[in-house]
Amino acid sequence: xxxxxxxxxxxxxxxxxxxxxxxxxxxxxxxxxxxxxxxxxxxxxxxxxxxxxxxxxxxxxxxxxxxxxxxxxxxxxxxxxxxxxxxxxxxxxxxxxxxxxxxxxxxxxxxxxxxxxxxxxxxxxxxxxxxxxxxxxxxxxxxxxxxxxxxxxxxxxxxxxxxxxxxxxxxxxxxxxxxxxxxxxxxxxxxxxxxxxxxxxxxxxxxxxxxxxxxxxxxxxxxxxxxxxxxxxxxxxxxxxxxxxxxxxxxxxxxxxxxxxxxxxxxxxxxxxxxxxxxxxxxxxxxxxxxxxxxxxxxxxxxxxxxxxxxxxxxxxxxxxxxxxxxxxxxxxxxxxxxxxxxxxxxxxxxxxxxxxxxxxxxxxxxxxxxxxxxxxxxxxxxxxxxxxxxxxxxxxxxxxxxxxxxxxxxxxxxxxxxxxxxxxxxxxxxxxxxxxxxxxxxxxxxxxxxxxxxxxxxxxxxxxxxxxxxxxxxxxxxxxxxxxxxxxxxxxxxxxxxxxxxxxxxxxxxxxxxxxxxxxxxxxxxxxxxxxxxxxxxxxxxxxxxxxxxxxxxxxxxxxxxxxxxxxxxxxxxxxxxxxxxxxxxxxxxxxxxxxxxxxxxxxxxxxxxxxxxxxxxxxxxxxxxxxxxxxxxxxxxxxxxxxxxxxxxxxxxxxxxxxxxxxxxxxxxxxxxxxxxxxxxxxxxxxxxxxxxxxxxxxxxxxxxxxxxxxxxxxxxxxxxxxxxxxxxxxxxxxxxxxxxxxxxxxxxxxxxxxxxxxxxxxxxxxxxxxxxxxxxxxxxxxxxxxxxxxxxxxxxxxxxxxxxxxxxxxxxxxxxxxxxxxxxxxxxxxxxxxxxxxxxxxxxxxxxxxxxxxxxxxxxxxxxxxxxxxxxxxxxxxxxxxxx
Amino acid sequence: xxxxxxxxxxxxxxxxxxxxxxxxxxxxxxxxxxxxxxxxxxxxxxxxxxxxxxxxxxxxxxxxxxxxxxxxxxxxxxxxxxxxxxxxxxxxxxxxxxxxxxxxxxxxxxxx
Numbered sequence: 001x002x003x004x005x006x007x008x009x010x011x012x013x014x015x016x017x018x019x020x021x022x023x024x025x026x027x028x029x030x031x032x033x034x035x036x037x038x039x040x041x042x043x044x045x046x047x048x049x050x051x052x053x054x055x056x057x058x059x060x061x062x063x064x065x066x067x068x069x070x071x072x073x074x075x076x077x078x079x080x081x082x083x084x085x086x087x088x089x090x091x092x093x094x095x096x097x098x099x100x101x102x103x104x105x106x107x108x109x110x111x112x113x114x115x116x117x118x119x120x121x122x123x124x125x126x127x128x129x130x131x132x133x134x135x136x137x138x139x140x141x142x143x144x145x146x147x148x149x150x151x152x153x154x155x156x157x158x159x160x161x162x163x164x165x166x167x168x169x170x171x172x173x174x175x176x177x178x179x180x181x182x183x184x185x186x187x188x189x190x191x192x193x194x195x196x197x198x199x200x201x202x203x204x205x206x207x208x209x210x211x212x213x214x215x216x217x218x219x220x221x222x223x224x225x226x227x228x229x230x231x232x233x234x235x236x237x238x239x240x241x242x243x244x245x246x247x248x249x250x251x252x253x254x255x256x257x258x259x260x261x262x263x264x265x266x267x268x269x270x271x272x273x274x275x276x277x278x279x280x281x282x283x284x285x286x287x288x289x290x291x292x293x294x295x296x297x298x299x300x301x302x303x304x305x306x307x308x309x310x311x312x313x314x315x316x317x318x319x320x321x322x323x324x325x326x327x328x329x330x331x332x333x334x335x336x337x338x339x340x341x342x343x344x345x346x347x348x349x350x351x352x353x354x355x356x357x358x359x360x361x362x363x364x365x366x367x368x369x370x371x372x373x374x375x376x377x378x379x380x381x382x383x384x385x386x387x388x389x390x391x392x393x394x395x396x397x398x399x400x401x402x403x404x405x406x407x408x409x410x411x412x413x414x415x416x417x418x419x420x421x422x423x424x425x426x427x428x429x430x431x432x433x434x435x436x437x438x439x440x441x442x443x444x445x446x447x448x449x450x451x452x453x454x455x456x457x458x459x460x461x462x463x464x465x466x467x468x469x470x471x472x473x474x475x476x477x478x479x480x481x482x483x484x485x486x487x488x489x490x491x492x493x494x495x496x497x498x499x500x501x502x503x504x505x506x507x508x509x510x511x512x513x514x515x516x517x518x519x520x521x522x523x524x525x526x527x528x529x530x531x532x533x534x535x536x537x538x539x540x541x542x543x544x545x546x547x548x549x550x551x552x553x554x555x556x557x558x559x560x561x562x563x564x565x566x567x568x569x570x571x572x573x574x575x576x577x578x579x580x581x582x583x584x585x586x587x588x589x590x591x592x593x594x595x596x597x598x599x600x601x602x603x604x605x606x607x608x609x610x611x612x613x614x615x616x617x618x619x620x621x622x623x624x625x626x627x628x629x630x631x632x633x634x635x636x637x638x639x640x641x642x643x644x645x646x647x648x649x650x651x652x653x654x655x656x657x658x659x660x661x662x663x664x665x666x667x668x669x670x671x672x673x674x675x676x677x678x679x680x681x682x683x684x685x686x687x688x689x690x691x692x693x694x695x696x697x698x699x700x701x702x703x704x705x706x707x708x709x710x711x712x713x714x715x716x717x718x719x720x721x722x723x724x725x726x727x728x729x730x731x732x733x734x735x736x737x738x739x740x741x742x743x744x745x746x747x748x749x750x751x752x753x754x755x756x757x758x759x760x761x762x763x764x765x766x767x768x769x770x771x772x773x774x775x776x777x778x779x780x781x782x783x784x785x786x787x788x789x790x791x792x793x794x795x796x797x798x799x800x801x802x803x804x805x806x807x808x809x810x811x812x813x814x815x816x817x818x819x820x821x822x823x824x825x826x827x828x829x830x831x832x833x834x835x836x837x838x839x840x841x842x843x844x845x846x847x848x849x850x851x852x853x854x855x856x857x858x859x860x861x862x863x864x865x866x867x868x869x870x871x872x873x874x875x876x877x878x879x880x881x882x883x884x885x886x887x
Numbered sequence: 888x889x890x891x892x893x894x895x896x897x898x899x900x901x902x903x904x905x906x907x908x909x910x911x912x913x914x915x916x917x918x919x920x921x922x923x924x925x926x927x928x929x930x931x932x933x934x935x936x937x938x939x940x941x942x943x944x945x946x947x948x949x950x951x952x953x954x955x956x957x958x959x960x961x962x963x964x965x966x967x968x969x970x971x972x973x974x975x976x977x978x979x980x981x982x983x984x985x986x987x988x989x990x991x992x993x994x995x996x997x998x999x
Binding site: 038 | 917
């Protein structure tokens with residue numbers, strides 16, 4: 001390390017000019033003082049003495065400049081000279097430079113791409129100012145918000161700087177050109193104040209716009225404005241016809257604005273009427289900005305304080321008594337907005353970051369190999385130079401500069417590579433990755449590239465520096481390049497074994513993720529034929545009474561079933577696979593207790609035909625009928641796991657009764673048992689479920705329960721087609737032209753969202769593993785090719801003496817296999833140790849899955865064999881006469 | 888400027904400085920200059936202006952080290968002393984110089 005001290009002091013000198021000047025000045029002043037005294041002692045007059053002393057030293061400023069020049073210019077000159085010399089050397093050996101740069105670019109580029117994704121999705125704050133103060137407000141585990149809570153929190157909260165509520169829906173744009181369904185977010189006027197975003201042009205909704213009966217105003221998103229109006233700068237002030245009404249455009253949002261993770265074309269005021277608000281009906285989602293310095297706990301305490309106040313401030317909704325409202329188990333459930341959007345991804349983050357490091361190490365390994373090769377070829381030259389008095393630190397400086405130049409160029413190429421592969425990554429994972437639109441190569445990623453390049457440069461220089469820290473006399477003595485040098489081969493072998501081991505680790509990681517991903521799709525979700533299922537949320541007006549609500553919902557269903565190509569349709573309060581829109585979970589906790597209170601279960605409200613439409617197997621008993629619905633029969637269907645848990649078998653459950661935890665609830669007869677359904681995503685165990693008719697008496701402490709926002713599931717071979725959505729819209733408008741369609745999704749999309757984190761992690765790890773595999777194969781190839789080249793004299797002799805080509809190539813092949821077997825074994829052990837960090841990401845496969853380990857080992861060994869066979873085969877084909885003559 | 892005095896041969900100032908601080912222990916710049924002049928019996932012309940950059944260079948090469956101290960007349964001065972690397976370098980350079988001197992001597996004799 002002593003070698004680097006002068007370098008460090010020079011670098012420091014670059015920045016400490018003033019300090020250095022002060023020191024030199026002081027020394028010169030002292031010198032002049034001493035010289036003056038000396039002159040006086042010799043008999044000069046004091047005034048002359050000082051002048052003479054000054055003259056003797058020359059121009060002091062010049063001395064200072066000289067010192068400074070030495071510190072900076074010479075250093076920069078020298079560095080520049082080495083860089084030029086390095087580049088010249090590269091031009092003479094383009095093969096070496098190109099290979100090294102390509103390898104580094106691959107390593108740095110892929111790491112930068114992965115880092116960009118991780119950084120954009122997981123690390124970077126949401127694109128709102130002071131995004132860490134943003135929270136999602138819920139009022140039980142799943143329940144969103146309700147106008148009565150929203151108004152109370154908005155007016156009386158002490159911890160929130162602002163709170164906004166929203167809901168999503170669809171409206172139809174007519175007037176100019178084709179009628180177009182457009183996605184709408186209905187917002188309160190303070191939603192943008194919460195997010196802290198300003199419109200690009202025009203203005204955002206004021207409180208007046210959000211009042212019932214006010215003029216119709218609408219704000220466009222940037223993408224919609226560009227697409228539909230070709231970025232017309234005069235759009236503000238124009239009128240749009242939305243759902244048959246005229247709406248005045250008052251503003252356009254900036255391009256980088258996105259409303260949380262929702263796609264939206266326009267924002268419209270929700271215009272809640274405070275005077276008509278009753279306590280109940282949770283159809284809103286709510287986001288808030290906490291005052292600075294307020295913690296999540298403080299905000300939760302504040303909202304918990306407000307819940308009883310809200311309950312007293314508004315009349316209960318129709319059909320609910322004050323007593324029941326007071327008993328409603330509401331409780332603040334707050335979550336940082338980022339967690340809501342990105343999810344709990346800490347583990348995936350670390351695994352992905354780990355893959356970055358491994359890919360980079362493997363790339364460095366290859367370049368170290370190349371540089372070693374080159375340094376060895378130059379060993380004689382270096383030894384001669386050292387013997388002729390070249391300073392060791394100069395040689396070291398050259399080696400360091402060389403690898404820094406290499407990794408610098410590699411980094412630059414890597415950035416363009418990262419840019420391209422990012423586009424690819426984004427294109428393959430569009431809908432399922434949160435914040436995918438925000439993925440960019442930002443300054444953070446560029447900084448990462450810089451650090452990665454420096455790291456690679458240092459790594460690549462370190463090995464040859466350590467190996468050649470002392471010039472070896474032996475290299476000087478032996479004039480001819482050595483035939484073989486066991487130590488050199490060993491160092492190279494260790495490098496390759498390490499690379500193979502690292503690649504094996506990544507391959508096993510990706511193998512486990514791929515199996516997890518496939519398991520998630522292979523698991524029986526309890527329903528089937530998802531490619532033919534279309535889902536859409538339709539909310540009938542809240543003003544309807546229970547009987548009208550049910551009639552309206554059934555009328556909608558009848559029209560939808562009548563659409564050509566629709567084989568069956570039904571609706572439910574909550575889709576499986578977490579497919580329920582989060583604003584639409586039911587009012588009171590869906591988990592109740594059965595008779596005897598032994599098993600928790602989810603209550604889901606469904607229409608007749610729901611089971612058949614979802615193609616969930618009927619284990620025993622019968623289905624719900626419309627008669628059950630209209631006669632308010634106290635019946636229910638339950639899941640098989642619940643039946644077995646309570647009564648031992650499905651058949652035994654028939655005729656038994658279930659009810660919620662409240663003793664006022666009506667016991668419901670079990671009329672049917674259905675197969676278990678994965679309600680909360682494929683990797684979560686199937687929930688125990690109770691299916692209740694969509695209108696039910698005496699449940700959850702309510703005399704009559706009816707649920708307005710329902711998710712319609714529609715089975716049709718046209719699922720996902722625009723034409724089907726248009727037909728549904730037409731069918732719905734025949735019943736009620738004011739009803740919008742919301743959350744139009746196919747069941748495949750719902751399932752895709754449920755597995756999005758897994759699919760994304762799988763793609764990224766697999767990409768990294770592919771790069772790792774390739775790099776380590778290049779490593780194996782390189783070592784064998786090197787050994788072949790080094791031993792071609794020996795090979796020539798062997799062949800000349802009658803060795804068969806097969807035995808010669810076998811000799812090298814065996815070496816390649818030995819290296820890859822060693823690497824694979826170490827990699828398997830390391831993976832077994834490290835894979836437990838992944839266990840929380842896995843599903844249906846253990847971190848020590850023998851099949852995956854075996855497959856990876858096989859794949860790697862076969863690939864390694866091919867990689868070593870190529871140079872080994874070439875060795876055997878060499879003409880011995882030619883080889884020996886060359887030596 | 889004394890015409891009888893020889894200028895210091897290029898590249899030898901480092902050697903002289905190293906040798907001086909090796910034999911004399913920690914010295915400040917002025918004392919080093921004086922000592923070199925004195926040892927050469929005032930035959931060498933010491934350009935003081937070149938001495939300080941040389942000291943700085945030697946220090947950056949790690950051959951000498953320096954620290955602030957108090958001079959014989961109680962003033963703050965920078966004292967230089969030789970390092971282990973400096974001793975090695977001195978040995979190397981001294982050997983190189985001896986070889987060079989011998990070589991030049993041979994060349995000069997052979998032309999006779």
